[in-house]
Amino acid sequence: MDIALNDIPFHVVHLTGRERAYLDEVLATRGFGGNGKFTALCQDWLQTELGVSQAHLTPSCTDALEMAALLCDIGPGDEVIMPSYTYVSTANAFVLRGATPVFVDICPETLTLDPACVQAAVTPKTRAIVPVHYAGTACDMDALGRIASAHGLWLIEDAAHALLSRTPQGRYLGALGQVGCLSFHSTKNVTAGGGGALLVNDPGLLEKAQCIWHRGTDKAAFDNGEVSHYRWVAKGSAYQPGELMAAFLWAQLESARAITERRMQLHRRYLQGLAPLASKGLIRFPKGNDLTGNAHIVYVLAASRLQRDAWMGALASQGIHSAPHYVPLHSSPAGRKWGRTHGAMGVTDDTADCLLRLPLYPDLQYADVDRVVHVLRGQV
Numbered sequence: 545m546d547i548a549l550n551d552i553p554f555h556v557v558h559l560t561g562r563e564r565a566y567l568d569e570v571l572a573t574r575g576f577g578g579n580g581k582f583t584a585l586c587q588d589w590l591q592t593e594l595g596v597s598q599a600h601l602t603p604s605c606t607d608a609l610e611m612a613a614l615l616c617d618i619g620p621g622d623e624v625i626m627p628s629y630t631y632v633s634t635a636n637a638f639v640l641r642g643a644t645p646v647f648v649d650i651c652p653e654t655l656t657l658d659p660a661c662v663q664a665a666v667t668p669k670t671r672a673i674v675p676v677h678y679a680g681t682a683c684d685m686d687a688l689g690r691i692a693s694a695h696g697l698w699l700i701e702d703a704a705h706a707l708l709s710r711t712p713q714g715r716y717l718g719a720l721g722q723v724g725c726l727s728f729h730s731t732k733n734v735t736a737g738g739g740g741a742l743l744v745n746d747p748g749l750l751e752k753a754q755c756i757w758h759r760g761t762d763k764a765a766f767d768n769g770e771v772s773h774y775r776w777v778a779k780g781s782a783y784q785p786g787e788l789m790a791a792f793l794w795a796q797l798e799s800a801r802a803i804t805e806r807r808m809q810l811h812r813r814y815l816q817g818l819a820p821l822a823s824k825g826l827i828r829f830p831k832g833n834d835l836t837g838n839a840h841i842v843y844v845l846a847a848s849r850l851q852r853d854a855w856m857g858a859l860a861s862q863g864i865h866s867a868p869h870y871v872p873l874h875s876s877p878a879g880r881k882w883g884r885t886h887g888a889m890g891v892t893d894d895t896a897d898c899l900l901r902l903p904l905y906p907d908l909q910y911a912d913v914d915r916v917v918h919v920l921r922g923q924v
């Protein structure tokens with residue numbers, strides 16, 4: 545899409561200014577292979593800041609989800625409960641292992657898994673629940689945790705949106721299930737153009753996760769001098785990113801808290817500006833993540849698809865780029881083929897029709913937010 549001078553793009557990648565220096569360091573030392581200094585810095589940061597036992601950097605969150613499916617030994621005949629309002633990778637990771645995604649509806653307030661729908665979808669074949677913290681808003685992890693323990697299910701968090709988001713009790717998302725997955729895709733809050741991480745919290749999974757990350761070998765034990773040769777010991781794949789990606793990511797993670805704070809300021813500005821419309825019931829917007837979220841997405845919900853598309857058109861006519869989001873997986877061709885739906889999907893279908901994402905990134909100015917708000921106010 546062409547961007548004119550006064551346009552407000554939907555997304556602009558933020559640079560912290562240290563990316564080049566760290567990339568130069570890798571170039572100078574020629575230490576391009578994975579699992580080097582910058583990988584260690586990123587992994588240590590994630591472990592310390594989020595409070596997880598183990599963090600493995602990956603080339604993408606898609607890879608982290610695939611690792612999670614391997615780690616939890618998901619296989620043919622297994623069922624995995626997840627929202628339909630999510631990215632394809634949430635489901636693909638399990639379909640690749642021969643399992644069946646079971647799509648259930650979301651709560652209208654948070655757009656995250658509705659625990660009652662999850663409970664109703666559990667069968668003897670269910671092996672895991674995959675909550676997606678949409679827009680960085682926490683799922684009801686207490687309720688989902690209770691369902692998971694009652695039925696002996698894995699809780700695998702798709703925390704792709706949720707770096708540094710917390711629960712109302714202050715615990716970091718991605719660090720609550722046995723396994724969590726993060727994304728550093730270029731559209732996410734912190735990015736290396738791609739990248740992801742697998743977070744492991746279950747002590748029983750740590751060694752296996754190491755092996756999967758090392759392409760199915762016990763190379764970690766070899767590196768520690770525990771074995772004289774490293775051998776093929778598990779199913780694994782190429783899940784280690786190179787050091788160039790890790791170096792770029794480290795420049796971003798060092799500023800992750802400042803980036804989040806800036807996004808939260810802009811997010812608050814949007815919510816303040818749109819509050820008069822919300823109080824008249826003309827517009828709905830995210831609840832519950834104004835204090836503990838990470839402002840990954842700011843969205844508004846219109847009363848109908850027609851109205852949403854009209855808002856999008858009005859913004860576009862002023863050079864403001866906005867975007868709907870997911871086509872629900874349960875109505876997608878592959879979702880129909882390999883997945884199953886349990887219960888009504890009214891909130892999911894409504895959200896797909898009515899949700900509109902607005903520009904939100906650190907380099908946006910308050911004046912830009914005010915321009916967006918002004919156009920929306922003129923529309924309702």
Ligand SMILES: *Cc1c(COP(=O)(O)O)cnc(C)c1O
Nearest residue numbers: 604605606631633704727728729
């Ligand atoms: C971005 C995203 C992914 C995939 O992340 P990649 O790093 O691009 O592979 C998975 N799940 C959700 C919910 C996402 O938004």
